[in-house]
Structure formats: C-alpha cells, structure tokens
Amino acid sequence: MFVIQGLDPASFTRYFTLSDAELAAKGARRVHADGPGYPCRVSLVDAAPGDELVLLTYAHHDVASPYRASGPIYVRRAAAMRAEDIDAIPPMLATRLLSVRAYDAAGDLEMADVVPGAELAGQIARMFDEPAVAYLHVHNARPGCFVARVNRHPGAF
Structure with missing residues (x-):
C-alpha cells in the first residue's frame, strides 16, 4: 500500500497575497493557465484554463545529502486541500x-x-x-x- 501526497497548501498561500514585483523579487511569477500543462503540486490536478497559479522554485528534496534538490512547481490559487x-x-x-x-x-x-x-x-x-x-x-x-x-x-x- 502507498500514499501519493500533494504539498501542504499552507506553504504557498502567502504567495497569492504578493504583488507581481514582490513575486519577481522571490524568483516567482503569477501565471494564468491558457490550456493544458499546468499541473498543481498541491491538489495534483491540472489547472483549468483561466486558473491563477504561482510558478516558483520549491526545495522538494530538502535533505542533508548530495541528492538535495529543488526545482520549479506550479500551485493553483484554488488548491485549498492537499491531495x-x-x-x-x-x-x-x-x-x-x-x-x-x-x-x-x-x-x-x-x-x-x-x-x-x-x-x-x-x-x-x-x-x-x-x-x-x-x-x-x-x-x-x-x-x-x-x-x-x-x-x-x-x-x-
């Protein structure tokens, strides 16, 4: 048996309160889905056209190991619950x-x-x-x- 988990939405809500300039200062940006290809890492669903998302760098493997890693992810504003x-x-x-x-x-x-x-x-x-x-x-x-x-x-x- 296994569990596939999305990310905790509480980690990202503050990004949606920031201006575009404040997001840019953090290396992030606001985007709106204009078609497929915007997979939300909280809800684990693809954004619908028109959905607001934030694209940001996330430390997905935050460990004391040579395999520590981060990369870009999308998070939908509407993603209120972790999958x-x-x-x-x-x-x-x-x-x-x-x-x-x-x-x-x-x-x-x-x-x-x-x-x-x-x-x-x-x-x-x-x-x-x-x-x-x-x-x-x-x-x-x-x-x-x-x-x-x-x-x-x-x-x-």
Whole structure:
C-alpha cells in the first residue's frame, strides 16, 4: 500500500497575497493557465484554463545529502486541500511519462526508472519491495519537474 501526497497548501498561500514585483523579487511569477500543462503540486490536478497559479522554485528534496534538490512547481490559487491518494494514481499522473526516484532514509538515491503513468502503481510496488527504500519522488520525465512524494502506507510492506 502507498500514499501519493500533494504539498501542504499552507506553504504557498502567502504567495497569492504578493504583488507581481514582490513575486519577481522571490524568483516567482503569477501565471494564468491558457490550456493544458499546468499541473498543481498541491491538489495534483491540472489547472483549468483561466486558473491563477504561482510558478516558483520549491526545495522538494530538502535533505542533508548530495541528492538535495529543488526545482520549479506550479500551485493553483484554488488548491485549498492537499491531495492524498491511497493506493490510487491521480489522473494527472496517469497520462504523463514519469521519472520515479527511490530514496533511503538518509535521502540518498537507491534506484530510479522512467515509466508511463499508467504503469506507475506497479513501479511503486516494485520499488517498495526493496527494504532500503523509504520513500519515492515522482517527476515529469521530460521536463524533470517534481510532481509528488510517495510514502509507504502505515502498516504496509
């Protein structure tokens, strides 16, 4: 069993109160979805055309390890609740080519693979079959952007 989690919306609400100049000073920007391709990292859904989002740098792997990493993410203003999908793949992930990275408890990379989103559940199970794997990160394979963290479900594996 596994849990795919979006990011905590409380970490991003302040960005929506900032002016465009204040966002720019933080290396972020306000955007409006004009079509597909704006995946929200809180709700794990694609933004609808016209949705307001903030594009910002996020430290998705904030660990004391050489594998510490950050990158660009989108967050929708309307994303009030963190996604938490138990043993289910959010539709946003099911249609993309994904990079799945498995880390140990120290934040070091154990293994990685690229899979179509339709095969993500099987890849998660295979990676969690390895006892050293503590958690997974899912990224969009082509642009490389972080999408979500996957944890073992309590009591599973």
